[in-house]
Amino acid sequence: MSLYHSATGSQSPHCIHALGIGKTGAYMVEALLRTGEIEDMLDDPRARFTGLAVDIGEQDMHELKEYAGGFTQRLEEREIPTDRHQVRTVALETPSSEELRTSLNRWREYLKMEYPRYYWNPNYEPWLPADMEMPKPGESCPRAIAKAIYGHYYYGGDKTLEKELDLFVESINKTKLPSMVLVFFSLAGGTGSGMVVDMVRHLSNVKLGRRIPVIGIGVLPFSGDEEHAGGTAALYPVINEIDCMLDDEKNQGVMAVWGDLYKNPFTGGFLALPQEHSWQRLSQYTKTGVPTIRDGLRKGVTRKFVDDSFTRFVVQDYGRLLFKMLRPAGFTGAPHERNISGDRAWTIYDVAKYTHPGVEVLPGEPRGKWREVVGKWIGYIPKWSGLKEGFKTDYIEVNTVGPREMWNDTLQKKLESVLGEYLLDGDDGTLVTTNGEFFDELTCYSNIVIPGVAKTDLTAFYAARDAYDQIEDWDTKLMMHSWLLDLGVILSEQSIRFDGMAGECIWGCACWVVVPHAAIRGDAPGSADITEVQGAHIAPMVQTVVPTP
Ligand SMILES: Nc1nc2c(ncn2[C@@H]2O[C@H](COP(=O)(O)OP(=O)(O)OP(=O)(O)O)[C@@H](O)[C@H]2O)c(=O)[nH]1
Ligand SMILES: [Mg+2]
Known part of the structure; x- marks a missing residue:
């Protein structure tokens, strides 16, 4: 080609x-x-x-x-x-x-x-x-x-x-x-x-x-x-x-x-x-077998x-x-x-699995039961997507893989309504869904791509911050850093020399970054959503927009 x-x-x-x-x-x-x-x-x-x-x-x-x-x-x-x-x-x-x-x-x-x-x-x-x-x-x-x-x-x-x-x-x-x-x-x-x-x-x-x-x-x-x-x-x-x-x-x-x-x-x-x-x-999955082996397998x-x-x-x-x-x-x-x-440059790529062979429903059981299970697991998307409640964005793309005889209008509507919660209202939010098929009959899952995410939208961010705050020992905190250490900067700590700024200097001199410490902490007010970020960015250009009849 x-x-x-x-x-x-x-x-x-x-x-x-x-x-x-x-x-x-x-x-x-x-x-x-x-x-x-x-x-x-x-x-x-x-x-x-x-x-x-x-x-x-x-x-x-x-x-x-x-x-x-x-x-x-x-x-x-x-x-x-x-x-x-x-x-x-x-x-x-x-x-x-x-x-x-x-x-x-x-x-x-x-x-x-x-x-x-x-x-x-x-x-x-x-x-x-x-x-x-x-x-x-x-x-x-x-x-x-x-x-x-x-x-x-x-x-x-x-x-x-x-x-x-x-x-x-x-x-x-x-x-x-x-x-x-x-x-x-x-x-x-x-x-x-x-x-x-x-x-x-x-x-x-x-x-x-x-x-x-x-x-x-x-x-x-x-x-x-x-x-x-x-x-x-x-x-x-x-x-x-x-x-x-x-x-x-x-x-x-x-x-x-x-x-x-x-x-x-x-x-x-x-x-x-x-x-x-x-x-x-x-x-x-099964509760039989040696627990440690079973656990290792499940993780794998x-x-x-x-x-x-x-x-x-x-x-x-x-x-x-x-x-x-x-x-x-x-x-x-x-x-x-x-x-x-702006602050919303992260994209979430959530692999949401709906079926697991042999669990909850078996091949040969009525399709209605299969769909009930799949529908239930679609409903769990927000619980495990890693995004905080209230998150909104302008675009979501989802690629669902499932057997052709299983995916139907009911499941499609359920998926649209669950993901719709993340989308901005009305015509400001767009959901693109595509479907594919897997080589076995039992596998059904979605790849959900969600752009417009800020670090403060990630539930993992605050959980990690809480754990970090529990640590009192300075050396232990230093060992968790990497990026700017060779320049003398501990990024996630407060600058000593520059009030309110981030980046503590390892050597007690003036190595720092021009980023407010509150923004590192996730305490600074962020943007409401990606549309707001982009709107502010193009505001001067919008004044030149020419209307058409
Ligand atoms: N998706 C996926 N995740 C993995 C895999 N192996 C480990 N993980 C996850 O990655 C994390 C551990 O990171 P690793 O990649 O093992 O760590 P590493 O970069 O080798 O660094 P070390 O801690 O020094 O060994 C855990 O959250 C694991 O669940 C893998 O093959 N695939
Ligand atoms: Mg390793």
């Missing part, structure tokens, strides 16, 4: 490239390869697929490695040149405390090389204590350490990670079709969330020069989850660091002090994936289901659906049609 069909307006395929960090990251890259569509895409000589997974230790990379091997074989069988894809896995070794120290001591040189306008702070000291105990292999890694390990391998020694990013970008640059890059990680894990903040800056702003949409995919924890380094409290700095990238005003406030290299690297937007709905549905099934549903969605229609879907979310539009999202 040609790049652009002028008669139908149909676009060319969009190639998807994926960077996965931490365990979730690796499994998401694997899920992409498993879809089958990626190899179909590579039938086109202009197409390429690039995958890179980075983690500390290789304990969570075996499946991806194995699957990548099988993927190459399948390409060979289909006589698709295998050099159209590149999938690499990097399992970093935990450096010793002394090795890490060497890198930390040289950090200013690194930053100066990266960014000539970097302010050479004479007070600089490593943000980790000299006697820092390193996490054991396979243990969850605190964010502040994950950041140091990332930099150790990106800037220091053989520059392993910089070389990996170069290879990744080289492969993207060789692609002759439009590309999108997905950056996968868990918002709850230490390694992924600790490394992503620097890695995505390097990828998007340094290596790609902001030319290609880089889309962040942050997976949210669920209620049955195990705790990772920092526990629930660590999610507070994680959300704030990402929010200070996504929200234009906060991002300006960071750039005002630290320069434009800190411009939002997520040029294609940011999707947060709640897992609670799937967890609730998939954990209502939930995560895999979310991975699969998401990746199956993004590969649809050769990536075109994702590209089009990001447009109403304020990204991937042409410059003249783009509008600002």
Whole structure:
């Protein structure tokens, strides 16, 4: 197919490239390869697929490695040149405390090389204590350490990670079709969330020069989850660091002090994936067997289901659906049609699962019973979407997968009425629904895409803030941070020098950000909804609007 069909307006395929960090990251890259569509895409000589997974230790990379091997074989069988894809896995070794120290001591040189306008702070000291105990292999890694390990391998020694990013970008640059890059990680894990903040800056702003949409995919924890380094409290700095990238005003406030290299690297937007709905549905299962094994299975099934549903969605229609879907979310539009999202740049991507084979209703039972169950679980969407009550937006897109003989008008109406609660009244709110089918007869779920979300709309934000506030120890709080630590800034704490501002300076000097601390806390008055944000932004232009008869 040609790049652009002028008669139908149909676009060319969009190639998807994926960077996965931490365990979730690796499994998401694997899920992409498993879809089958990626190899179909590579039938086109202009197409390429690039995958890179980075983690500390290789304990969570075996499946991806194995699957990548099988993927190459399948390409060979289909006589698709295998050099159209590149999938690499990097399992970093935990450096010793002394090795890490060497890198930390040289950090200013690194930053100066990266960014000539970097302010050479004479007070600089490593943000980790000299006697820092390193996490054991396979243990969850605190964010502040994950950041140091990332930099150790990106800037220091053989520059392993910089070389990996170069290879990744080289492969993207060789692609002759439009590309999108997905950056996968868990918002709850230490390694992924600790490394992503620097890695995505390097990828998007340094290596790609902001030319290609880089889309962040942050997976949210669920209620049955195990705790990772920092526990629930660590999610507070994680959300704030990402929010200070996504929200234009906060991002300006960071750039005002630290320069434009800190411009939002997520040029294609940011999707947060709640897992609670799937967890609730998939954990209502048999009570037999060994509890710990059963529990492990349920968690595994939930995560895999979310991975699969998401990746199956993004590969649809050769990536075109994702590209089009990001447009109403304020990204991937042409410059003249783009509008600002202000504090509402987050998008929720909720995988709502309605059925679970063998639970509550069995194959062969009347359809009415099936629909009753599905209808009930549609009703649970607001309970587990991760959004606060009262949230409103102007656009929702939902793609429902279900057997053709099951989905009917009753279910459709129920879905519309439940999601309608999130929409602005009347013609200001738009709901787009599409339907697809799954290869088995029992699976029914919706992918619900909700743009226009502020961090303060996330129930997880306040839960994390409460947990963070319980912590009194300053060092413990520091370990939950990552993004600006090397610049001396603890983002989620109050500036000491500048009244009412955020960013406590580690060295007691004047490192800070021009963001009110109340906005970090989520206490500053926010916008009412996305329409209000955009309305204010275009107000001066609206005066030039010409009426027609
Ligand atoms: N969707 C999905 N979620 C996962 C997967 N593996 C773990 N999670 C979730 O991610 C969170 C833990 O993050 P991980 O990705 O395991 O952590 P990490 O980035 O490797 O960082 P560490 O804590 O240092 O191990 C929990 O909320 C898990 O439920 C996965 O394969 N898919
Ligand atoms: Mg891990």
